[in-house]
Amino acid sequence: MQSDHTTTAHSHEGFPWKHVIGFILSLILTVAALYVVVSLSLSTTATITIILVLAIFQVLVQLLFFMHITEHEGAYQLIAIIFGIFLAAVFVAGSIWIILYGTY
Amino acid sequence: MSNIKDFLLNDFFVTGEPMIYMADVSIVLVTIAIFVVLTYFKKWKWLWKEWLTTVDHKKIGIMYILAALAMLFRGGIDALLMRVQLTAPNLKFLDAQHYNEIFTTHGTIMILFMAMPFLIGLINVAMPLQIGARDVAFPYLNAISFWLFFVGAMLFNLSFVIGGSPDAGWTSYTPLAEKALDPGVGENYYLLGLQLAGIGTLASGVNFVVTILKMRAPGMTLMRMPMFTWSTLITSVIIVFAFPVLTVALAMLTIDRLFGGHFFTATAGGMPMMWTNLFWIWGHPEVYIVILPAFGIFSDIISTFAGKKLFGYHVMVYSMVAISVLSFLVWTHHFFTMGSGAAVNSVFGISTMAISVPTGVKIFNWLLTMHRSKIRFTVANLWSLAFIPNFVIGGVTGVMLAVAAADYQYHNSYFLIAHFHNVLIAGTVFACFAGLTYWWPKMFGHVLNERLGKWTFWIFVIGYNVCFLPQYWLGFMGMTRRTYTYPSGLGWMPLNVISTVGGFLMGIGFMIMVYNVYYSARYGKRDTTGDPWNGRTLEWATTSPAAEYNFANVPEVRDQDAFWEMKKSNRVKEWLNQPIKDIHMPNNSGRPIIMAFFFFVAGFGLTFEWIWVGAIGLFGVLITMVLRSFENDTGHHIHKEEVERTEREAGRIS
C-alpha cells in the first residue's frame, strides 16, 4: 500500500494551479452538458449517453483535483470508492432492468 | 380526560390478550427486581462506570452478546408459540392476527436483533485481540453502535405491549405494509427500530474495516491474519455497502406511511415491487453478513482443535473475496415469482449457482484441515463439526431453489422455510454457540462446563433436525409459509407434530445452556493460563479475561497462526519480559448512551407520528454530536507501574 508520506507533499506553497484548473474544467463540463441538451438535437439515447459521460468526467475532476483521493492510503481509499461506484451502477441498472423489463 | 383514557386503552397499550397481560406483569416485575437488586447491592455506580459508559471493545462485545441472548429467548418463544399452533389442524391457540404478529417479530428479531449482534459481539470480543490491537479504531463510535442497536431492539420489542406489533412479515412487503392496508403503529415500530439498529451496524462496519486495515500488530500482513479476522473484514465491507440500501428502503416506506409519499403504494404511480427489490438488494448481502463470520469462527476452531494450520488458507481468503462481490449480484433470486421475466430470472439464477462454488470450496478446506489430524472433540469443536453436514443440506437445497423455473414450485412453501433455517441455524446459530464456548474463558476467565455443553449440543442438534427436516416434506405436500392453521385431511399433522417436538427439544437445549452459564460461573474450571485450548491465534497470548489494555507489549508477528509460532520458537517468555511503557487508552463516556436515548425518543415519537417528539429527539442527537465535536478528549495513559502490577498479579512477569 502507498503509505509514503512524502508523496502527499505537493504544492504547499504558491498559487493553487491544480484547483483553478479543476474549477475551469468543471465549469466547461457543466456548460457542455447543458449545451448538448439545449442546443444540439441529438437522439434521446445519444444525449443521455453524452451527458452521463460528462458527469463521470466531473466526478474524476472532483476526486483527483479537489479530494486528494490518491493521498496517504491511496489504494484502500480508491478501492472503497471504486467498489462503491461499481455497486451503485449495479443497483441502478439492475433495479431499472428488474422493475421495468417488459413494462414498456 | 376520557379522551386520554380512550387513547391509552385503545391505541396505546395493547389490551385484550391474556398472554400480553402476562408479559406486562413480567416486564414490570423484572424491572422492579433489577432496580431492587442494583440498589440493594449498591451497584448503580458500578453499572454506570464499568458498563454503560464503557468504550472497551471487550465489554461492548459482552453487552452485545447478552442482549443477543435475550433476543434469542424472545425469538425462540415466538417460534415455540408458532409450532404449538401448527401442531394439529384447526387449532385455536393463536388467532390469525396474533400469528401474523408472531412470525413477523420472530423473523425480524432472529435476523437483526439476534444473529447480527451476536456475531458483532463475538467480533468485538475477539477480533482486536486477534490482530494484537489495544482497541478498535473508533472506540467511542463503537459504543454508539452498540447503544443504537440496543435502543433499536428495545423500540421494536416495545411494540409487543404498547401500540401493537408489526404484522406484515419480516420482509414487510408492500403494499400490505402501507398505511392503507396496515394502519396503526406496528409497522412504524418495524421501520424505526430497524432504522436505528441499522445506523449502528453501518458504523460498526466502518469501524471494523479501519481497525483491521490499519491497526494490525507489526508483522501481521493481510495474509497472516486469522481467518476470523479475514471474515470480519469481508463482512464489514459488505455491511458498509449493503446497509445504506436498508436505510434508504426503510426511509422511503417511512415517508410513505408518515408523510403521504407514494413510493410503494398501489395508487398514484407507486410501485410496490420496488420495495421488494430494494429490500433484497440489502437482504441478500445480509445473508452473507450473518454467515461469513460464522465461517471464520468455524475455521479458527477447526484448525485449533485439529492442531493444524488451516488447509488452503489462500483459497479460503479468495473465496471470501469472491463471495463479497457475488453476494451483491444475486438478490433477485428472492423473488423469481414476481414476474420480472425469463431473462432477469436466468441471469440471477446463474449468479446464484455461481456463489455456491466458493462456499463449496470452503467445505473441502475444513474437511482437509482435519484430514490426518488428531481431533479434540470439545464442545466448541462439536458445534463446528455438526455444522458441516447440516449446512451442506441447507446449501444443496439452496441450489435447488436457485433453479428459477423450479422455484415456482418451492417458493414460499415450507421447503423454503426448512432451507433457510438449515443454513441459518446450522451456520449462524451453531457458530454463535461454538464461538461463545470457545471465547467464553477469554471473556470471563473460566471455561464452560463441557459435560453440560455436550448435553446442550446433542439435544439441540437432534432437536434441530427433528424440527426442520420434516418441513421439506411438508413443503412438497403443499404447506405454505405464514399460514396460521390448516384443515384436517391433508395428511400434514404427523410431520407437524414431529416438527413441534423438535422445536421444544431445541428449547430444552437452550435452557441447559443457560443453566451451564450459571453452573460454570460457580464451579467452572478457572483459566489461569490465558490459553485454555492450546490456541493458535493472538487472543490466547494474553490473560483471561484480557486486561483493559489487551497486551502489555504488542506482539511481533512472524507467521500465520502468530501465537502458535511464538510458542514453537519459544519467544513467549522473551516477549513478556520486554520493558513495559505507558499505554495510551481512550476515555469512557456517558454520551453514547445519552445520544442513543435521544434516538430512542425520536424513534418512539415518529412511531406514533408525533412529529414534534421526533423533532425533539433528533435535536437532542444533534446537541450530543456538537458537544462531542467541541470536547477535547485525548484519552488517558495507564502508567507502566500499573501495567507491571497487573501483569505481575496475573503471573505473567516476575
Place this chain on the structure above:
Amino acid sequence: MSQSHSLNNQTPLEYSTEDGRLKIFGFWVFLGAEIILFSCLFASYMVYLHRTAGGPTPDDLFNVKEFMTETFLLLTSSFTCGLATHELRRHNKTGVIIWFIITLILGLGFVGMEAHEFVDYVGEGAKMSTSAFLTGFFTLVGTHGCHVSLGILWIIGILIQTARTGINPVTARKLFIVGLYWHFLDVVWVFIFTVVYLTGMVL
C-alpha cells in the same frame, strides 16, 4: 492510539497523528457507503420518472435558469472549499477561515434557492403526495439538500474551533474531512443535475 507528533514539513498536519490518519481513512469508507445511499435514491427516481399519475411532469416543473444557478453556486463552493484545504496545507489560518466562509455563503445561497424551488413546486400543486415521481424527486433532491444543510452546520462548528485553537493536528483533520464531505456533495449534485434536471428536459 499513540499520538506521535512526527511533525515534519513533508507530512500534512491532518495526517501527522495516528488518530488523524484513522479518521480520514474511515471517512473515505463512509463516503463509499454514501455512494450506495444515493445510488438507491437515484435508482428509485429513475424507476418512478414516468409515473406521474396525471400530475406535473419534469418538463412542467424544471426551470433552466434556476437549476443552472444552483449548479454554479455549488461548483464554485466546491472550488473555494478546495482553496481552503490548500490554505490549510500552508498553515494559513486566516486563509482557511476566509475561504470556508465564502464556501458557507455559496452553500447557504444554494440551500436557499433549493428551498425556494421546493416552495414554488408545492405552490404549483406539485407536492410529495401528488405522485410517485414527485415523491422520488423530493426525496432524492431533499436528501442532498439535507446533507448540504448539515454540512453548513458542521463547517460553522469547525470554524469556531479553528478560530479558537488555531491550525493544529486536530482542527486540520476536521477541516480536511469536512472538505471531503463538501466535495462529495458536489459530486452527488453533478449527478442530480445530469440525471434529474438535464434528463428531465430530454425525456
